[in-house]
Amino acid sequence: MKITLNKLGKKFNRQWIFKDIDFVFEAGSKTALVGNNGSGKSTLLQIIDNYQTYSRGEIVYEFESKVLEEEALVGKISLAAPYLELPEDFTLMEMLRFHFNLMPLIVGKDFGSILQESGLAGNEDKPIKYFSSGMKQRLKLILAIYADTPLLLLDEPCSNLDDHGIQWYRGLVSSFGSNRTLLIASNQKFEYDFCEQVLAITDFKPKSAF
Numbered sequence: 001m002k003i004t005l006n007k008l009g010k011k012f013n014r015q016w017i018f019k020d021i022d023f024v025f026e027a028g029s030k031t032a033l034v035g036n037n038g039s040g041k042s043t044l045l046q047i048i049d050n051y052q053t054y055s056r057g058e059i060v061y062e063f064e065s066k067v068l069e070e071e072a073l074v075g076k077i078s079l080a081a082p083y084l085e086l087p088e089d090f091t092l093m094e095m096l097r098f099h100f101n102l103m104p105l106i107v108g109k110d111f112g113s114i115l116q117e118s119g120l121a122g123n124e125d126k127p128i129k130y131f132s133s134g135m136k137q138r139l140k141l142i143l144a145i146y147a148d149t150p151l152l153l154l155d156e157p158c159s160n161l162d163d164h165g166i167q168w169y170r171g172l173v174s175s176f177g178s179n180r181t182l183l184i185a186s187n188q189k190f191e192y193d194f195c196e197q198v199l200a201i202t203d204f205k206p207k208s209a210f
Contacts, residue, residue: 002063005023030196034200035202077151080153084140095128141154
């Protein structure tokens with residue numbers, strides 16, 4: 001999926017978070033969104049996810065040479081982020097079945113192999129509310145990365161992961177991040193050092209708040 005930002009800006013109340021972003025994410029490209037805490041990385045990711053509105057400019061989504069309207073984005077974007085809540089009364093298997101009933105699963109994968117590779121095997125009947133923070137993060141990454149979508153958005157993907165989890169994440173992105181547009185919001189270089197380009201949100205911070 002190709003995404004074009006034209007003079008994109010977002011403000012809360014009267015203060016601009018960022019303004020006049022002109023940028024093109026080519027189909028299949030890998031881009032890191034970087035900037036200090038509070039610079040607007042997560043906000044931009046949520047706007048591209050169509051979860052949050054923008055204040056000025058436009059976003060153009062193109063897939064297979066066609067411009068997509070907002071309703072056509074359903075099922076084409078997957079997101080993993082620390083602020084996303086999981087339904088904690090679901091068991092692990094209930095969550096997987098529910099999610100992948102709505103989102104397409106990558107061809108050739110099944111729940112058994114996914115859980116073995118992620119280290120979550122053996123917890124199939126365990127309610128998510130009893131998961132550790134690291135287990136919840138692994139589950140969020142599973143739901144996003146194993147969904148067969150042309151656009152993959154990851155916000156601080158290694159939050160709460162240990163060294164083993166970080167290596168698992170990097171292998172996962174290497175295996176299933178190709179042939180799709182990937183955006184990673186992060187200040188940790190090991191989360192995005194394989195990206196081909198970097199968009200610094202601070203470059204679009206207005207000198208004046210108004």
